[in-house]
Amino acid sequence: MEKDSGVKVLYENDEHRFLLLGWSEDSEEGAIQTNQYAIVDNDEAVLLDPGGVHVFPRVLANISEVVPVNKIKAIFYTHQDPDVSSGISLWLSSTDANVYISNLWVRFLPHFGVFNFSKVKGIEDKGGTFKFKSGRELKFIPAHFLHSVGNFILYDPNAKILFSGDIGASVFPKGERYVFVDDFQKHLKYIEGFHKRYMTSHEACKMFSEKMKKLDIEIMAPQHGALYKGDSVLKFFDWFEKIKCGVDILNEIWG
Ligand SMILES: [Fe+2]
Ligand SMILES: [Fe+2]
Numbered sequence: 001m002e003k004d005s006g007v008k009v010l011y012e013n014d015e016h017r018f019l020l021l022g023w024s025e026d027s028e029e030g031a032i033q034t035n036q037y038a039i040v041d042n043d044e045a046v047l048l049d050p051g052g053v054h055v056f057p058r059v060l061a062n063i064s065e066v067v068p069v070n071k072i073k074a075i076f077y078t079h080q081d082p083d084v085s086s087g088i089s090l091w092l093s094s095t096d097a098n099v100y101i102s103n104l105w106v107r108f109l110p111h112f113g114v115f116n117f118s119k120v121k122g123i124e125d126k127g128g129t130f131k132f133k134s135g136r137e138l139k140f141i142p143a144h145f146l147h148s149v150g151n152f153i154l155y156d157p158n159a160k161i162l163f164s165g166d167i168g169a170s171v172f173p174k175g176e177r178y179v180f181v182d183d184f185q186k187h188l189k190y191i192e193g194f195h196k197r198y199m200t201s202h203e204a205c206k207m208f209s210e211k212m213k214k215l216d217i218e219i220m221a222p223q224h225g226a227l228y229k230g231d232s233v234l235k236f237f238d239w240f241e242k243i244k245c246g247v248d249i250l251n252e253i254w255g
Helices: 053-066 086-092 184-190 194-198 202-212 231-241 248-252
Strands: 008-012 016-023 035-041 044-048 072-076 098-102 120-123 128-131 137-141 152-154 163-164 219-222
Touching: 008 219, 016 053, 035 053, 035 219, 044 053, 053 086, 086 098, 152 248, 184 194, 194 248, 202 231, 219 231
Parallel strands: 044 072, 072 098, 098 120, 163 219
Antiparallel strands: 008 016, 016 035, 035 044, 128 137, 137 152, 152 163
């Protein structure tokens, strides 16, 4: 794992970029590692799951290297977990961005310090879109129960990158992280435990995987751990559509 927390370009053309804003520092003992991403279209930026309070200064520094903070037009949250969205009030007070999150979680936001809802845009269960000034769109795709009950992932058709939130997340032992999955079979040991316990049901995994296999995806970028590229994207969905998890294995979990 590289020690730097610099910005990596995942896709780039003259007008549109998809960026990994850097990995959380290794020194975050006790906190799950998180990835943050930004999509920049001409001079407009969208942040994806910019994370909790403790990574806010680093993520703000990372995005400031790329665009002035007042060019952040939207912040997309896959769900309500603290590692995803507990920094929301800091972002709302430092940017002019609108915030997009499942309608199910809007009423919980005051508990993260949000009292002004004028910039909060609830996403309906069936999903939605964000449109840049260029006309290019980002799609909010339902992924409910994977794991949150109000859960969306984001597809960028221009970059052909799927931001998958907790789906595909890997948890590495300290010092063993890599950026891209090279060998899916060897990678399994870093994803099995997380998906079995956090994902809620085989039915949801199967339905979601079938939909995702129809999308043109070059990179799948989760909120934790390594990214999937090329072959490994399909290998992931072949595995994910078959797993038993959550309510399927209650006996195992409850003991
Ligand atoms: Fe989560
Ligand atoms: Fe997460």
